[in-house]
Amino acid sequence: MPTKVFINLPVKNLVKSIAFFQNLGFSFNPQFTDEKAGCMIVSESIFVMLLTESYFKSFIDTEVCDAHRETEVLIALDASSADEVKQFISKAESIGGRIYTEPKDDGFMYQHSFADLDGHKWEMAYVDMSQFPQS
Incomplete structure (x- = not known):
């Protein structure tokens, strides 16, 4: 059985998204944070990967959802x-x-x-x- 959960979310502006979640008290793993992705630590086994939209698209075969509308x-x-x-x-x-x-x-x-x-x-x-x- 899996031991960790990684939630991948596309973001338009990675710098602003990281700052938003840091202001809410979350920290980021620098080993998995760069100009394309930010690894937000929720707990020892739960992480949210904030991915630039272009990087997120490299993992999927459909369009990126506009979460403001859907x-x-x-x-x-x-x-x-x-x-x-x-x-x-x-x-x-x-x-x-x-x-x-x-x-x-x-x-x-x-x-x-x-x-x-x-x-x-x-x-x-x-x-x-x-x-x-x-x-």
Whole structure:
């Protein structure tokens, strides 16, 4: 079974995209970051490869999706609290991210979402399993 996850996303401006995610608190692996790609570290086993559109195209046989008009993926990340979700989304919006849904509070789960500079959709969620409905 695979032990690592690499999510590959096309970006129009790699420098701006890296700065956006660094401002959200993510770091980048310099071994896999150059003028064509940035390797964003989400966890010890999850990475997001921000690839220039031309480099991204070298891996596919179709057109690159315009994530501002169509949704090709929804990336969901967990948080340690509802407050962390609120702070993260607020920061994303303050540095150029776009809020595209209202926050949802289901009692046991709090989630909110934003789109990054290239329109890729990100969701942040806190789940309190002690409050999860029993069946």
